[in-house]
Amino acid sequence: MVRTRIAPSPTGFPHIGTIYQALFDYGYAKKNAGQFIVRIEDTDRLRLVAGAEEKIYQSLDWFGLTEDESRRKGGDYGPYRQSERLKIYQSRALELIKNGYAYYCFCSKERLEEVRKRRAQEKKIPMYDKYCRALSAEDVQEKLSSGLTRVVRMKVPENTAIKVRDEIRGEIVFDSNTVDDQVLLKSDGFPTYHLAVVVDDHLMKITHAVRGEEWISSTPKHFLLYDFFGWERPLFFHTSLLRNPDRYKLSKRHGHTNVAWYQEQGFLPEAILNYLALMGWSHPQGKEIFSKEEFIGLLELKNMKAVAPVFDIHKLEWMNGEYIRNLEAGSLKSQLVRFIGKNYDEKLVEKTIPLVRERMKKLVDYMPLCSFFFETPTGYEIDLSAKKDIFVKMKEELNKLNDWKAEPIGEAMLVLAKRLNVKNSEFFMSLRVAITGKKISPPLNESMEILGKKDCLTRIGRVIAAGP
RNA sequence: GGCGCGUUCGUCUAGUGGCCCAGGACGACAGGUUCUCAACCUGUAAAUCAUGGGUUCGAAUCCCAUACGCGUCACCA
Numbered sequence: 001m002v003r004t005r006i007a008p009s010p011t012g013f014p015h016i017g018t019i020y021q022a023l024f025d026y027g028y029a030k031k032n033a034g035q036f037i038v039r040i041e042d043t044d045r046l047r048l049v050a051g052a053e054e055k056i057y058q059s060l061d062w063f064g065l066t067e068d069e070s071r072r073k074g075g076d077y078g079p080y081r082q083s084e085r086l087k088i089y090q091s092r093a094l095e096l097i098k099n100g101y102a103y104y105c106f107c108s109k110e111r112l113e114e115v116r117k118r119r120a121q122e123k124k125i126p127m128y129d130k131y132c133r134a135l136s137a138e139d140v141q142e143k144l145s146s147g148l149t150r151v152v153r154m155k156v157p158e159n160t161a162i163k164v165r166d167e168i169r170g171e172i173v174f175d176s177n178t179v180d181d182q183v184l185l186k187s188d189g190f191p192t193y194h195l196a197v198v199v200d201d202h203l204m205k206i207t208h209a210v211r212g213e214e215w216i217s218s219t220p221k222h223f224l225l226y227d228f229f230g231w232e233r234p235l236f237f238h239t240s241l242l243r244n245p246d247r248y249k250l251s252k253r254h255g256h257t258n259v260a261w262y263q264e265q266g267f268l269p270e271a272i273l274n275y276l277a278l279m280g281w282s283h284p285q286g287k288e289i290f291s292k293e294e295f296i297g298l299l300e301l302k303n304m305k306a307v308a309p310v311f312d313i314h315k316l317e318w319m320n321g322e323y324i325r326n327l328e329a330g331s332l333k334s335q336l337v338r339f340i341g342k343n344y345d346e347k348l349v350e351k352t353i354p355l356v357r358e359r360m361k362k363l364v365d366y367m368p369l370c371s372f373f374f375e376t377p378t379g380y381e382i383d384l385s386a387k388k389d390i391f392v393k394m395k396e397e398l399n400k401l402n403d404w405k406a407e408p409i410g411e412a413m414l415v416l417a418k419r420l421n422v423k424n425s426e427f428f429m430s431l432r433v434a435i436t437g438k439k440i441s442p443p444l445n446e447s448m449e450i451l452g453k454k455d456c457l458t459r460i461g462r463v464i465a466a467g468p
Numbered sequence: 469g470g471c472g473c474g475u476u477c478g479u480c481u482a483g484u485g486g487c488c489c490a491g492g493a494c495g496a497c498a499g500g501u502u503c504u505c506a507a508c509c510u511g512u513a514a515a516u517c518a519u520g521g522g523u524u525c526g527a528a529u530c531c532c533a534u535a536c537g538c539g540u541c542a543c544c545a
Contacts, residue, residue, distance in 0.1 A: 166473095
């Protein structure tokens with residue numbers, strides 16, 4: 001049985017990196033007919049953001065990465081929110097103390113600060129000096145009963161090599177002297193990530209822990225904890241961090257991390273997933289475009305690369321364009337209608353789709369291309385005032401047409417251009433601007449057909465009537 | 469600074485000792501198609517496989533060192 005999880009902390013908008021993690025977690029679970037779990041890591045009370053948890057679920061649904069177990073879905077291993085599991089962590093912390101693997105620490109923030117400063121001056125690693133480890137049992141008892149604030153720290157063994165295993169990179173060895181006596185239980189009774197993740201992964205029977213590379217350096221703490229508890233540990237896979245073109249870790253300051261941004265731009269969830277799948281993983285046949293299902297069938301976590309890829313928005317846009325072009329017409333229409341809002345005639349939108357689908361990379365590209373279908377242009381990108389004679393002739397010829405279809409329209413105009421001895425490009429550009437207001441537009445004849453004879457003649461008439 | 473991870477075209481990558489004077493994709497550029505822009509088709513440029521040493525008949529692939537990049541060193545996750 002394979003069980004995977006994402007463990008986001010509800011500290012803001014859903015991050016694209018969380019989706020990246022979720023894709024591999026979800027994919028691997030599904031490939032093995034296992035479960036994918038969402039556990040909310042809300043142990044940092046100061047950084048909580050209201051509503052963030054809901055947004056995480058909504059994003060997962062949007063991407064089609066819906067979890068099997070979570071607070072909203074239920075499951076046999078709940079609660080799925082860490083703030084509701086406090087008693088579990090507390091008793092586990094006590095257990096560690098009892099067995100000599102952890103100890104109470106009464107050091108004040110000020111003292112810790114001082115220790116850190118001193119060690120920094122001595123050019124040593126800024127870590128805890130283990131002062132409270134040496135406290136006598138009586139001392140501890142006394143401080144405890146006097147109600148002194150305290151935390152629980154893990155007792156990291158000295159002078160040993162801690163071997164951890166990452167399934168992507170292999171064995172990594174750490175010198176235990178470089179591993180801090182990590183706080184496990186904070187003074188507010190909440191666990192730190194390190195205690196919580198180990199306890200929860202074990203209790204929730206997680207088999208494959210997929211998480212970001214930033215966790216590698218704290219993995220020795222986690223391995224130690226598993227040993228302290230005498231638990232079997234899951235397999236660990238540290239995926240590399242997504243980076244910006246400037247090579248830093250993808251962050252709010254440096255790039256687009258907010259899932260909402262991708263939605264606002266009109267990226268399709270399938271396209272984003274496909275793109276994300278190509279970061280650190282590649283299709284065995286070198287395919288670039290493939291479905292989520294195909295990805296799941298082929299996914300092997302071990303084959304992931306350990307290099308941090310740069311997130312290339314241009315390639316994502318190309319891929320999104322591919323998806324838009326391959327979308328079934330009805331599906332494109334409904335997505336487009338949802339995207340641009342209900343104020344537009346759905347039938348009209350439907351008619352325009354064949355003209356613009358290969359011209360859009362994102363749904364947000366639709367309106368700039370098609371607004372002229374919905375409202376008469378108010379300005380013209382080219383000055384048409386010198387061409388009024390041509391427009392008069394155009395109007396005449398068009399007016400004669402009974403069969404208002406793209407082809408006859410085009411033919412009639414071609415004939416006229418030749419008769420007037422005007423270059424095609426110049427002739428059609430004038431007409432284009434008169435009809436659409438713009439130099440760049442969907443195919444003209446087809447657009448005019450959709451617009452209708454009356455509307456087109458009116459638009460040309462406006463140009464003729466305009467001064468000077 | 470300590471520790472850790474990483475390093476193949478601008479970017480994502482293929483490559484696990486001979487099939488690689490390194491293949492694909494995006495992007496760029498050029499041409500074709502064309503009433504615009506796209507899409508589509510064809511082609512071009514682009515990687516001394518970070519550098520330097522080994523090992524080997526043979527290395528992008530194995531080993532070592534150096535450089536560079538990133539991550540991490542909290543009662544944040």
